[in-house]
Every structure is written in C-alpha cells, then in structure tokens.
Amino acid sequence: MRAKKPSGQIKRKANIRNVNPKIIIVCEGETEKDYFTCYKEKMKWASIQVKSIVSSKGSAPISVVRSAIKAQEDAIQSNGVDNKFDNIFCVIDEDRHTTHQEAPQAIHNYNKDIGKNNKVFVSRVYSNPCFEYWLLLHTSAVTKPYKAERNKSSGDICVQDLKNSHTSLKEYAKTNIAEMFDFFKQNISNALKNACIARDDAIKREDNNPYTQIDLLITYLHNIADGKKLKSNISFLMPV
Numbered sequence: 339m340r341a342k343k344p345s346g347q348i349k350r351k352a353n354i355r356n357v358n359p360k361i362i363i364v365c366e367g368e369t370e371k372d373y374f375t376c377y378k379e380k381m382k383w384a385s386i387q388v389k390s391i392v393s394s395k396g397s398a399p400i401s402v403v404r405s406a407i408k409a410q411e412d413a414i415q416s417n418g419v420d421n422k423f424d425n426i427f428c429v430i431d432e433d434r435h436t437t438h439q440e441a442p443q444a445i446h447n448y449n450k451d452i453g454k455n456n457k458v459f460v461s462r463v464y465s466n467p468c469f470e471y472w473l474l475l476h477t478s479a480v481t482k483p484y485k486a487e488r489n490k491s492s493g494d495i496c497v498q499d500l501k502n503s504h505t506s507l508k509e510y511a512k513t514n515i516a517e518m519f520d521f522f523k524q525n526i527s528n529a530l531k532n533a534c535i536a537r538d539d540a541i542k543r544e545d546n547n548p549y550t551q552i553d554l555l556i557t558y559l560h561n562i563a564d565g566k567k568l569k570s571n572i573s574f575l576m577p578v
Contacts, residue, residue, distance in 0.1 A: 359424030359562065363555075364406040365390040366397035369512040370429050370469050376519040383559065387423075399430045399441035399462075406460055407448055422458060427555060431493065432466035432547075465550040468493035470500045472533070472552040473510075476525040477503040479532035481539040483547045496548075529553065 363386065365371045371390030378386050389409055406426050413421050430441060442462060449459045465471055467484045474480055474496065484492035501510050506521045515522075522529070533553035540549050 361386045361425040362423045363427045365429045372516045402428045403444045426460045429463045431468045472550045474500045475532040476529040479535040
C-alpha cells in the first residue's frame with residue numbers, strides 16, 4: 339500500500355486570541371523535553387509549559403496522548419476552565435513503537451468529543467524515524483529512508499548520522515542536548531529550510547520516511563513569540 343502524502347499545511351480552527359496562548363508540549367522522553375525547555379528559556383516563552391513522560395513501561399505514543407489529556411483535565415480540575423491549555427501538542431516518534439494507530443485514534447476521539455466542547459484540540463507532532471532526524475536537519479537536508487539493520491533500529495542509525503554530521507555533534511547523547519543547544523539555535527534557519535526540502539521530497543516519493551513536523555511547531559511558537567495574532571487551536575495534517 340502506498341503511503342498517504344505528507345502535508346506541511348496546518349488546519350486552523352476558530353477562536354482567535356489577542357494574548358499568547360497557554361501551551362503544553364508533551365514529549366516521549368527527556369531529550370525532547372530538554373530541547374523545548376531550552377527554547378522556552380532562550381525565547382522567554384512564559385506561556386509554554388513543557389511536560390515529558392518517561393515511564394518504566396516506555397514512552398509509547400498512546401502514553402504520550404493519555405498524559406496530554408490528563409494534563410488538561412488536571413489543569414481544569416485544579417483551577418477551573420479558565421486555567422485550561424489553549425494548545426496541546428504530543429511530540430511522537432516512529433522508531434520502535436507499535437501504538438501509532440492507537441495514538442491518532444485517541445486524539446480523534448478526544449478532539450471530537452471533549453475538544454470540540456472546550457475549543458481546545460490535541461495535535462500530534464510526528465517524526466520518522468525519531469526526534470534526532472529534526473536535529474540532523476540542522477546540518478543538511480537528509481532525505482534517505484531509514485531502515486533497521488541487524489541490531490540497530492532506524493532511530494539508532496539516524497542518531498549515528500547526526501553524530502557524524504558535524505564536529506560539534508560527535509559527542510551527542512540523548513542526555514546532553516542542553517549542552518549543545520547553542521549549536522542548534524544558531525542553525526535553526528537551516529533546519530527550517532531543510533525540513534521543507536525533505537517534506538517536498540517525501541511528497542514526491544509518497545513516503546513519510548524520513549519525515550518531521552517539528553519545524554511546523556517551531557514556526558508556530560516563533561510566530562507567537564513575535565506577537566502575531568494566531569488562531570489558538572491547530573491540528574496538524576498527518577502523513578499516516
């Protein structure tokens with residue numbers, strides 16, 4: 339079966355606000371959390387709360403979604419509906435996970451039943467094979483598909499490509515991304531440009547390997563930081 343065409347477009351819902359929306363970004367692991375936390379600190383995005391789940395059972399996509407929904411429920415229960423998040427993002431990888439069909443279905447059910455009522459929707463921000471593919475795009479527009487080889491997952495191979503892509507990244511590890519954040523910040527323009535190149539290539543090939551939507555989220559956050567009036571509820575069009 340041919341993969342559905344990925345899209346870089348964003349579907350926007352109504353409910354325009356004149357103030358920065360309150361945002362939560364729920365991540366699979368500490369690497370993604372540290373990355374967005376560094377962004378928050380550098381850009382002084384006081385309206386963004388970053389939450390990461392790392393459980394003993396693993397960070398499956400469905401667990402990320404459930405954690406995001408619970409965070410919204412807890413926020414409303416503790417301080418009322420006025421304390422709700424205006425945007426909920428789930429940063430999810432493809433690598434080694436088996437619940438990718440459960441995650442989008444859970445998001446669909448929430449958005450249809452609960453999100454529709456409170457005008458807040460969950461968005462899945464997807465990367466294939468892993469978050470490190472977004473980091474790799476800071477150095478070059480890599481478009482080769484990633485496949486597991488022997489005892490290495492597609493994500494493992496992508497991480498190795500990242501470490502080999504620049505001398506500043508050769509010591510990269512999931513636990514030290516904060517130490518290397520200045521490099522990624524300095525090369526964010528390259529990453530945004532390369533992500534568009536990679537997405538165009540994915541559309542031509544009708545294949546979402548490799549693929550990332552982190553650039554769409556970063557662009558959205560930058561627009562908010564610049565004071566632009568944006569619709570506070572957005573849903574990413576997903577490639578799968």
